Amino acid sequence: MSNHCDHLIDYFNGQLSDEEKRSFEKHLTTCGDCREELRELQELTDDLGFSAEPIEPPSALKQQVLEAAFNKRTPNDVNEEDDNVHNFTTDQESQNSVVVPKNRKKLGWVIPSLAAALLLSLVGNGYAFSQLSTQEEVEPEETAPIESISIDSLAQQLSLQPSEENIPFEARASIVNKDQYQQLIVEANQLTQTEDTQVYQVWLLKEGDPYRAGTFTPAEDGSGMSTFDIDPEMGFDTIAITIEPDETSEVPEGEIVLLEEL
Amino acid sequence: MSERDAKTYVRLKLGDKEALAQLYDQYSKLLYSFSFKMINDQQVAEEIVQEVFIKIWTQKSSYDETKGKFSSWLLTITRNTVIDHLRKRKETTSELFTKEMTEDPDPSIEDQIEWKEKRTTINQALKRLKPEQEKVIVLFYYQGLSQQKIADACEIPLGTVKGRIRLALRHLKDTIEDIEQNGGIIHE
Incomplete structure (x- = not known):
C-alpha cells in the first residue's frame, strides 16, 4: 500500500x-x-x-x-x-x-476520446459514403471477372423493433460473412411512402457514434431493401433506421423508426 | 438498464430531442430530490438538474452498461455535480446533518413504488446503524466531504477514515439485505 x-x-x-x-x-x-x-x-x-424524499x-x-x-x-x-x-x-x-x-x-479518458471518436466517426461516415457511391457506380461482375469465389455464411439475423408502438414498419437485418468483410442486408415491409426527397437511412452505431449503412426508398408495395458492406472489426453495437430529409445526412437528423441492438 | 431506457438513450445519442424530454420526465424528480437532499437549496437543486441534463445531452457524460444501472449512473452524475457546486462554494455543510436525518419519509402520494420501497429500506437501515456509522455515511456519501473533513467531524485519525467508511457501507448493505428479506422486522 x-x-x-x-x-x-x-x-x-x-x-x-x-x-x-x-x-x-x-x-x-x-x-x-x-x-x-x-x-x-x-x-x-x-x-x-434513492433515499431522497420525493420532491x-x-x-x-x-x-x-x-x-x-x-x-x-x-x-x-x-x-x-x-x-x-x-x-x-x-x-x-x-x-x-x-x-x-x-x-x-x-x-x-472517455470524455476526450469521445470527442475524438466522434470526429473520426464523421470522417468515417464520409469515407463510408464515398465507398458506397463508388460501389454503386461499378458493377463488380464486369470489372472484376477473376473474382475468387466467396463462401458466404450468415453471421447474424435480427428483427428491428419499432421505436414507437404506433409505427407499423417491419424490418429484418442480416449480416452475412463474406471473404474479407461482412455484408449488411436490410429488408423492410409496410413502410410509409417517403415524401419529396426523403429517404430511409440505415445506421450502424458503435458506442453511440452513428455510421451510415445504407439508404433506400420504399417500393410501391411498401417494401424496401438495402445492402451495405461493413468492416467486421468495427464492432457495431446497434442498428437504427431513420427517415432523413434527403440522402446526404451524415448524422441522423430525422425521426428514428426502427432500432435494435446487435 | 431497462429496455425502454436503453432505447430512449440510443435515440438521445442520435440527437432525438424527444428522447431527452422522456428521460427528463422519467428521472427529473429523482435527480431533483436527490440534489435537494444533498444541497438543501431548491434553486441550486434546479441548477444541478439542468447541468446534469446538459451533460447527458452533450454526451459530456456518456453511459454504457459497464457503468452499472442507468439510474445509478444518473445519480452518480448528479452527486458529482453537487459536489462540484459545494466545492466551488467552499462551504462546510455539517449543519445539514441534523436537519436532513430528522425528516421522516413522506408516506403520501408516491407514484414510483420502487423508489419508495428503496427509500424506506435505506432510511430504515441507516437508522439501524450505530450513530457513528450513520454519520460517516452521511458525511461521506450525502455530503461528499473530503477525508480530512470527515476525520475532523468524527474526531478520528485521518488514516482510519477509509476503513470506517467501508465498514459502515458494508454494514449498511447487510442491513438493507436483512430488511429486504425479513420485511423490516428487527431481529435483535
Whole structure:
C-alpha cells in the first residue's frame, strides 16, 4: 500500500487537485487493491440516492432545462470546442462516474476520446459514403471477372423493433460473412411512402457514434431493401433506421423508426 | 438498464430531442430530490438538474452498461455535480446533518413504488446503524466531504477514515439485505 492509496476517498468525492487526480489515476492502473476498493465503493453506494424524499421539481423547470440543453451542441455536433477537450477532464463528473473499472479497462479518458471518436466517426461516415457511391457506380461482375469465389455464411439475423408502438414498419437485418468483410442486408415491409426527397437511412452505431449503412426508398408495395458492406472489426453495437430529409445526412437528423441492438 | 431506457438513450445519442424530454420526465424528480437532499437549496437543486441534463445531452457524460444501472449512473452524475457546486462554494455543510436525518419519509402520494420501497429500506437501515456509522455515511456519501473533513467531524485519525467508511457501507448493505428479506422486522 502506498501513499496514493490514501487518496481513494478524496478521489471518489472529487476532492483532489487536477495534478493529484492524474497521479491517482496513474496509480489506479497498477494498484489492484485501489481498483477493487473503488469498485466496491461504487457498488455499495449504487442505490443510496434513492433515499431522497420525493420532491416535485417546479413544472417550469422542464422547459428551462430542455432549452438550455438544446442550446448547447447536440450529441452529434462537432465544432471547435473539441480543441478544448482537455478541460473536460477537470470536470468532476468525468472523473468519478467513468472511472470505476468493472473490467480492467485502460483508465483512458472517455470524455476526450469521445470527442475524438466522434470526429473520426464523421470522417468515417464520409469515407463510408464515398465507398458506397463508388460501389454503386461499378458493377463488380464486369470489372472484376477473376473474382475468387466467396463462401458466404450468415453471421447474424435480427428483427428491428419499432421505436414507437404506433409505427407499423417491419424490418429484418442480416449480416452475412463474406471473404474479407461482412455484408449488411436490410429488408423492410409496410413502410410509409417517403415524401419529396426523403429517404430511409440505415445506421450502424458503435458506442453511440452513428455510421451510415445504407439508404433506400420504399417500393410501391411498401417494401424496401438495402445492402451495405461493413468492416467486421468495427464492432457495431446497434442498428437504427431513420427517415432523413434527403440522402446526404451524415448524422441522423430525422425521426428514428426502427432500432435494435446487435 | 431497462429496455425502454436503453432505447430512449440510443435515440438521445442520435440527437432525438424527444428522447431527452422522456428521460427528463422519467428521472427529473429523482435527480431533483436527490440534489435537494444533498444541497438543501431548491434553486441550486434546479441548477444541478439542468447541468446534469446538459451533460447527458452533450454526451459530456456518456453511459454504457459497464457503468452499472442507468439510474445509478444518473445519480452518480448528479452527486458529482453537487459536489462540484459545494466545492466551488467552499462551504462546510455539517449543519445539514441534523436537519436532513430528522425528516421522516413522506408516506403520501408516491407514484414510483420502487423508489419508495428503496427509500424506506435505506432510511430504515441507516437508522439501524450505530450513530457513528450513520454519520460517516452521511458525511461521506450525502455530503461528499473530503477525508480530512470527515476525520475532523468524527474526531478520528485521518488514516482510519477509509476503513470506517467501508465498514459502515458494508454494514449498511447487510442491513438493507436483512430488511429486504425479513420485511423490516428487527431481529435483535
